[in-house]
Structures are given as structure tokens and as C-alpha cells.
Amino acid sequence: MGSLTPGRFDVRKIAVIGAGPCGLAAAKYLKAQHAFESIVVFEQQAEVGGVWNYHPGVPASYPAPQQDPFLPPDTPLPPGRDARGPPVFPSPMYEKLHSNIPGSLMQFSDKEFPRGVWAFPRRETILEYLLEYAKDVRDLIRFCFQVTNISLVPRDGRDRWHLEARSTVNNETVRDTFDAVVVANGHYATPFIPDMKNMSEFQRTYPSIISHSKQYRNPEPFRNKKVVVVGNGPSGVDIALQINGVCEQPALLSVKEPTPADRLEHTGCREVPEINEFLIEQRGVRFADGSVESDIDAMLFCTGFLYSYPFLPDLRHKLITNGRRVHGLYKHFLYIDHPTLVFPGLNMRAIPWPLSEAQAAVYSALWSNNLDLPSAEEMRRWNAEVEESKGDKLHIFSPPDDGNYINEMHDWAVQARHLGKTPPRWDDETFWVRRIFADAKLRFEKDGCKATTLGELGLYYEPEESG
DSSP states (O other), X not given: OOTTOSSOOOXXXXXXXXXXXXXXXXXXXXXXXXXXXXXXXXXXXXXXXXXXXXXXXXXXOOOSSBOOTTOOOOOOBOOOSOTTSOOBOOOSOOSSOBOSSOHHHHSOTTOOOOTTSOSSOBHHHHHHHHHXXXXXXXXXXXXXXXXXXXXXXXXXXXXXXXXEEEESSSSOEEEEEESEEEEOOOSOSEEOBOOOBTHHXXXXXXXXXXXXXGGOOOSGGGTTOOEEEEOOSHHHHHHHHHHHTTSSSSOEEEOSSOOOHHHHHHHTOEEEOOEEEEETTTTEEEETTSOXXXXXXEEEEOOOEEOOOTTOTTTHHHHOSSSSSOSSEETTTEESSSTTEEOTTOOBSSOHHHHHHHHHHHHHHHHTTSXXXXXXXXXXHHHHHHHHHHGGGTTBOOTTHHHHHHHHHHHHHTTSSSOSSOOOOOOHHHHHHHHHHHHHHHHHHHTTSXXXXXXXXXXXXXXXOOO
């Protein structure tokens, strides 16, 4: 099935872009379906893990503002001590990071985190977990191959996708044609730095002051400096806490919406409003309330990332306009015009791994002709309604939207005539963990990052009595 032509899918060869958590879930569910001749996962790094692959190297500086989803990808970093090793593609991972999601909620449905690890696992634990999870699909992965181009080449009324990938360690190039493509390259590659009055001039005058959280590795560069952290999402609050331990105190936390009082107190930062303009002569900023801060040494923007698909040159301007959402998708992942192309794991403020499992179960069943695809009209109607109502917040969930979505995808998948692997479905206790985990994380950190279960933090699930 291709380009919305009625009929069955004809999918035998599948390419998966990326061997991070979402790409690994794709490989697992596609393999379990036992319906495809070939599944190839292309990974530009030398190991699985995606964003969880930490490297101390810092990517080059970004323009400020940076609102271009078509910004060229980062130049890879040299291999470091081992000059014979592969180049490194830096992620936003920083040195002292633990998950903001409890391991019991974060984990894949068929593999628990080991007993005794932190309730909010350290990045090292998470990478070890992913290495274990990947063992039975490693044979499908082509490491150190960067996908550079994917083009639609219809044949006999069916979608076919021509893919080119180049080795990052030698001159080898792969050119092959696939029947379907899973785009699991993540959405933490292209930084977003919002435009503000006089920002460009400030950046030209003081090119070393503004940076983005993707460049953050540890707080040491901020020692004894006057620092403004912009953004109070999970990473912004965590990074602000770390920087405030070494900078000229208190660090300033610039926000659109107030930080919950207990979390703000935990960071030790002083909250200030949004920045209205940069003040060149004062090396400072004016905030929305009219107050001014001068002699600023460093500004770190924890303002997120843009969706970006540099390897889809023929489609990327149709898929993304400003980079804040991906257009033309049904249920956030299935490309309506060409349903042999999927974009799993796009949703933010969501529990990503079980969500990617649920999506993988659906497209595995669809492409093996074990599950029926809704009509083009129905899919377009759904897309038009959500794009109209949510705009650039299309893929942003609010609790319990992610759990409801995971259950919706589960319930769709299990209608399949054959399903190789059953995705997770949340029960009442899982929804409870979703509701309380922000409070749990704060307790965990105030307790010194020692707890291995929510119970050790004094949090216990109590089922509601029926009737």
C-alpha cells in the first residue's frame, strides 16, 4: 500500500533510522512480527543508546537566536584519545544526570531495571540497561552509518524509499531501497533559542556569553560567574540547581510561568521574569517587569529543541515549517500521504519508552496486513482537528494524556489478526505513579539521591475503593 492507494501493504524490507530507545523498540516489535524479510537499523554512533550516550566533548557554538529547523547538523567531534575510533555525535547528555522519570515508569514493558538501582536511574545505569535491552537486535544494527538521504521512488503503485548512508569511519556508502521507513532519530539535535530584542547584536558583541543546554556538561565553566538560566523545564531546573552550587549566588532563573515554590527553593535560584531585551552597553538584560541585570557573565538557554529531518530533503519542508511540530501525521506518528513512513516518539511531556512500544506494535501489525488502516479521510480529519486545536503544541501531552494514548494504541494493536509482541497497557497504579513522580523526584533529591523505590520515599499506592 502506498500513497493512499487502496489495498494491502507490500512491506518486506524496513529501514529504521536510529538505535536509541525508540529505534530499539521498533526493531524489537518488527522482528517479533515475523513478517518481514529484512530489518536494518542505521546508527551513526558506535553504540546504541541515542541521547543516553554521554561524551564530555561540547558541540560548537550555535547562533543566537536559533529558530531554524533546517540548521545543518553538528559537525561530529574527533574520537579523542583513541585516534582510530569513530567520530562522536554529541547529545545533550550531561555528566551528573539522573532520570526525571522513575525507573518503574520509564522502563520497557518486557525488561525491568535491576533491583537496587536508584529510583530515578543515573544516566550510566540507563545506558547499561539499553545495552542489555538491545542484545537480541544487535545483529540488525549497522553502526557508524549516518543516513544522508531518503527519497520516495514509487514503483508499480507502491511506495519505495531509496536510502543512502555513509560510513563515519571509512569511505563506504550504502545505497538501498526499502518498502517502509521508521524515523527514530530523536528530537534533541537541533537547539531552539528564541529571538529577543537586541539578541543578535549582543551575541556579536559578546560571542561567549550565550549558550544552549545541549552544550552543558558540568557546572565548572560557570564557577564564580553571574549566570542567567533561561527556562524551567525539567532540564532547566536540574541544570540551574547544579550551576547554583558554584556560580555567583544566586543564579537567576528566567521563566515564562512560575516554578513550583518547593522546586524553586530546592534550586536555590532567584526567579525572574522573561527577558524583554538585551542591553549591549550594560552587558545585561531587561526583564518583562522592567528590572535590569547588568554585568552578566553567562546565559544558558534551556529552551528545548526543534524537530529536524536533514535526510528527507524532498519532504522536510512539507513535514516541518517552524520545527515546532510535524505536519500531516495520524495519531502523532503515521505519515498520512505515505503510510509506509512513520515518526514514532515525537510526543513531549510523555513517558517515551512505553509510548514508542505501543506505536511500534501498531505499525508492525499494519505493515504486515494484520491490522486495518483507517480511511484517508478519517486520518486527515483527525489531523486537521488536532492541528487546528493545538497548533505548535500539537505533540505536547499533559498528564494523563500520555497514559491514555498508550492505552489507545494498545487497544488498537490488540485488534490485529496476528500480533507478534503485545505492547504495555497502563493500569491504575501506573497512572498514580505518573501523577506523583514530580513530587517523588523532589523527595528523592532532597533525600540525597539514595532511594531505590518509591516506597523508600514514603510513597505507596493505595487502590481506590469501588462502590
